[in-house]
Amino acid sequence: MRRLRIAAIGGDGIGPEVIAAGCRVLAATAAADGGFACDIQDFDWGSAMYRTTGQMMPADGLRQLEGFDAIFFGAVGAPDIPDHVTLWELRLAICQGFDQYANVRPTRLLPSVTGPLREELGRQIDWVIVRENSEGEYAGVGGRAHRGLPIEVGMDVAVFTRAGVERICRHACEIAMSRPRKHLTVVTKSNAQRHGMVFWDEVCAGVTAQYPELTVEKVLVDAMTARMVMQPGRVDTVVATNLHADILSDLASALAGSLGIGATGNIDPSRKRPSMFEPIHGSAFDITGKGIANPLGAFWTAAMLLEHLGEAAAGRRLMAAVEAVTGRGAVLTPDLGGTATTAAVTDAVIAALAGINA
Numbered sequence: 001m002r003r004l005r006i007a008a009i010g011g012d013g014i015g016p017e018v019i020a021a022g023c024r025v026l027a028a029t030a031a032a033d034g035g036f037a038c039d040i041q042d043f044d045w046g047s048a049m050y051r052t053t054g055q056m057m058p059a060d061g062l063r064q065l066e067g068f069d070a071i072f073f074g075a076v077g078a079p080d081i082p083d084h085v086t087l088w089e090l091r092l093a094i095c096q097g098f099d100q101y102a103n104v105r106p107t108r109l110l111p112s113v114t115g116p117l118r119e120e121l122g123r124q125i126d127w128v129i130v131r132e133n134s135e136g137e138y139a140g141v142g143g144r145a146h147r148g149l150p151i152e153v154g155m156d157v158a159v160f161t162r163a164g165v166e167r168i169c170r171h172a173c174e175i176a177m178s179r180p181r182k183h184l185t186v187v188t189k190s191n192a193q194r195h196g197m198v199f200w201d202e203v204c205a206g207v208t209a210q211y212p213e214l215t216v217e218k219v220l221v222d223a224m225t226a227r228m229v230m231q232p233g234r235v236d237t238v239v240a241t242n243l244h245a246d247i248l249s250d251l252a253s254a255l256a257g258s259l260g261i262g263a264t265g266n267i268d269p270s271r272k273r274p275s276m277f278e279p280i281h282g283s284a285f286d287i288t289g290k291g292i293a294n295p296l297g298a299f300w301t302a303a304m305l306l307e308h309l310g311e312a313a314a315g316r317r318l319m320a321a322v323e324a325v326t327g328r329g330a331v332l333t334p335d336l337g338g339t340a341t342t343a344a345v346t347d348a349v350i351a352a353l354a355g356i357n358a
Contacts, residue, residue: 001035001036001037002035002036002037003036003037003038003039004030004036004037004038004039004069004070004309004311005039005041005067005068005069006026006038006039006040006041006068006069006070006071006072006305007040007041007043007064007065007068007070007071007072007274008022008023008040008041008042008043008071008072009042009043009045009046009071009072009073009074009090010042010044010046010074011045011046011047011073011074011075011076011090011091011283012046012047012048012074012075012076012077012078012086012283012285013074013075013077013078013282013283013284013285013288014074014075014281014283014284014287014288014293015046015073015074015075015076015283016074017074017288017289017291017293017295017342018074018075018279018281018293018294018295018297018298018342019072019073019074019298021295021298021299021342021343021345021346022072022295022298022299022301022302023038023040023072024346024350025295025298025299025302025318025346025349025350025353026038026040026072026302026305026306027040028350028353029302029306029314029317029318029353030314032314032317032353032354032356033311033313033314033317035311035314036311036314040072041068043057043064043065045057045058045061045090046076046078046086046090047076047077047078047080047081047086050081050085050086050089051081055089056076056085056086056089056090056093057089057090057093057094061093061094062093062094062097062098065094065098065274066098066273066274068274069274069309070274070275070276070277070305070308070309071094071274071275071276071277072276072277072278072301072302072305073091073094073276073277073278074278074279074298075278075279075281075282075283075284076090076091076283077282077283077285078283078285079285088140091278092138092140094266094276095133095134095266095276096134096140098268098273098274098275098276099134099268099270099272099273100133100134100266100267100268100273100275100276101132101133101134101164101167101168101267101268101269102130102131102132102133102167102168102171102265102266102267102268102269103130103131103132103133103245103249103264103265103266103267104128104129104130104131104175104264104265104267104304105128105129105130105131105245105249105252105253105262105263105264105265105280106127106128106263106300106304107125107126107127107128107129107249107252107253107255107256107262108125108126108127108256109122109123109125109256109257110256110257110261110296110322110323110326110327111323111326111327112326112327112328112329113256113257113258113261113326113336114257114337115254115255115256115257116254116255117229117232117255121230121232121233122232122255122256124232124233125232125235125252125255125256126236127228127232127235127236127237127238127252128175128176128179128236128237128238129238129240129245129248129249129252130168130171130172130175130237130238130239130240130245131168131240131241131242131245131246131249132164132165132168132239132240132241132242132245133168133242133266134164134242135159135160135161135164135242136158136159136160136164136241136242136243137156137158137241137242137243138242138243138246139157139158139159139242141156141157141159142154142155142156142157143155158193158196158241158243159196160196160199160200160203160241162199162203165199165200165203165204165207166203166206166207167269168239169186169203169204169207169208169239170207171267171269172184172237172238172239173207173208173210173211173214175237176211176214176236176237177211177213177214179236179237181215181236182213182214182215183214183215183216183217183236183237184208184211184214184215184216184217184236184237184238184239185216185217185218185219185224185235185236185237185238185239186201186204186208186216186217186218186219186239186240187219187220187221187224187238187239187240187241187244187245187248188200188201188218188219188220188221189220189221189222189244190220191220197241200241201218204218204239205218221240221244221247221248224238224240224244224248225247225248225251228248228251228252228255229251229255232255249262249264249280250262250280253280257336258294258335258336259280259281259282259297259335260279260281260293260294260296260297260333260335260336261294261296261297261300261336262279262280262281262297262300263277263278263279263280263297263298263300263301263303263304264277264278264279264280264301264304265277265301265304265305265308266278267308275308277301277302277304277305277308278301279297279298279300279301280297281293281294281297291341291342291343292333292334292340292341292342293333293342294333294335294336294342294345295333295342295345295346295349296322296326296333296345299318299322299349300319300322302315302318303315303316303318303319303322306318317353317356318349318353320352320356321349321350321352321353321356322349322352324352324355324356325345325348325349325352331344331345331348332345333345
């Protein structure tokens with residue numbers, strides 16, 4: 001039997017709750033499939049570790065993770081620790097340390113879930129947003145000077161390299177080619193940012209020209225937000241910079257009904273290092289410990305993890321179970337208008353797995 005080695009990092013807030021639920025569902029999916037098993041090892045890294053050691057993860061954290069097939073990550077962030085510390089010293093340390101340069105976020109309305117759009121628009125949502133995940137506005141280049149003085153200055157420099165733009169655009173083209181519509185939207189802001197974003201446009205145009213079967217559009221990011229709301233059927237596969245896609249993908253999840261549903265993969269397409277899969281909802285300290293966190297984003301994330309590791313049929317089976325549960329509408333957490341607990345939704349999805357053929 002094939003064994004998948006998975007590192008589980010619950011992190012902060014509701015992260016440990018939804019990752020624990022996700023691990024239960026991964027084990028149940030593997031049992032239902034019968035062809036593989038999940039060997040899951042927990043890592044208690046995050047803000048609790050920082051409070052006692054001054055580190056979000058051990059100094060050799062990447063070395064500890066490098067032998068795993070994938071990483072299942074919960075959330076990061078705590079109200080008593082600056083966000084730039086929690087983010088850069090755990091999640092981004094892993095993403096950048098393992099060169100997980102492609103952040104891939106699928107979005108669609110799950111059955112019986114009602115988003116904020118009119119139903120005829122909401123049902124048109126079937127998107128994949130591909131976010132450049134290693135450079136751009138989040139490259140970490142910049143600094144502060146003259147602290148506390150009237151001339152104090154702070155700078156973050158958006159960094160775009162030809163290699164970085166080429167590889168993310170090529171990955172987005174491959175995803176778009178795998179989808180029925182073969183449609184790619186390249187998001188930009190080159191009307192106002194005349195250096196980096198013009199360069200982005202030029203490099204993307206060179207890459208997309210190598211895919212003559214694709215329909216390619218270039219859309220300004222502000223116009224893209226309007227299109228996602230007013231004309232969702234005109235969107236399919238999207239490629240955008242680190243900052244632009246960060247914003248657009250959260251808008252996408254909100255339009256799909258709840259941030260609690262959103263899933264993402266931080267991918268190293270070369271597969272030289274483990275990729276990291278995470279729900280996108282954040283640490284949500286306002287509901288931490290109440291047992292009502294929505295685990296569906298973690299389950300969708302688990303399905304993406306399985307597909308990445310070559311167990312696509314099992315991933316589809318898991319998503320079918322998720323959709324069976326949401327379709328009935330009876331077992332939903334409060335963010336989706338229900339009253340169910342995290343555990344109840346998890347139990348319902350595991351029960352649904354048993355009734356779905358591979």
